[in-house]
Amino acid sequence: MTFTIESKIENGFNKIILKDNNAQTSVEVIPSCGAILHAFTVLHNDRFINVIEQYTSAEDFAKNVEAKGFKSCKLSPFACRLKNATYHFSEKEYRVDKFLMGESAIHGLLYNSVFTIKEQEVNDEKASVTMAFEYKGTEAGYPFYYDCNVTYTLGKENTLNISTEIINRDKGLIPMQDGWHPYFTFGGKINELQLEFQSKEKIIFDDTLVPTGEKEPYQQFGSIQKIGDTFLDNCFSLNFAECQPLCVLRDPVQQLQLEIYPDKSYPFLQIYTPPHRNSIAIENLSAVPDAFNNGIGLITLAPQTKALFTTSYKITPLY
16 A cells, blocks of 8 residues: 555654655654654655654653753644733633743643544555544643644655644633644754745744734745854744745755645744754744733634644655
């Protein structure tokens, strides 16, 4: 069969591996580590190239997921920073304490949760796995019940679709934001890579990386250009009037590029260049940082209703 799914234990990880056997493309996900994307590997110039910066082992993930920047983590029910780790909802104040950076809570509650495999599908067109986590309101700062179902689908031509379904299982309304935190690499320094993304505006942050409410036009990377020593730790609104892909990361030496195709459920892009410059975080977000307070992009779900967030990635050779 063209596509297959296999399970494998390696370095303490219980991996699910989606494979396109014709192209020799593979995707590795790890349900027990927050349903992270561990690898997206293609065969190029007789070499296997994984474009995902990963953890070395399950122990590395358990000990260092926060210290290593939440690589590949699912950001839910909020993404990026929550100012002063507090927010108001339905006339009540809540405080989130799972992980603080300075005075802010960051990156939600599910990033290291143990997901279970809900469904797998294989045919001649794709290989797909759905993983599920039932959040039971265990954090006092978010005492609401909801389901998070994450589906990875590997298709032809090195295409990976990632969708997240959120279902409100609570008795009342719940606030919700969704995001991803993958770090991409081609094996060298990002200074030598080229970047393009179609933005309308940059969201202005204060010195704690929380939006001020202001924004400004931004098209610096509206056409492909070398990253060089550019530092980014910013959020941008995407311009869906432009043609997809809305973001491209290119290695001009290896003649390979990563293309990102978010749908309108992810209208914002957060980009971060870490000090080590070995990878770049390109994050699809449904709302801006601190959305629980500023409301920009925030979704309020009624009981038993759903929200779906979808983005796709494609790795394309340039010849």
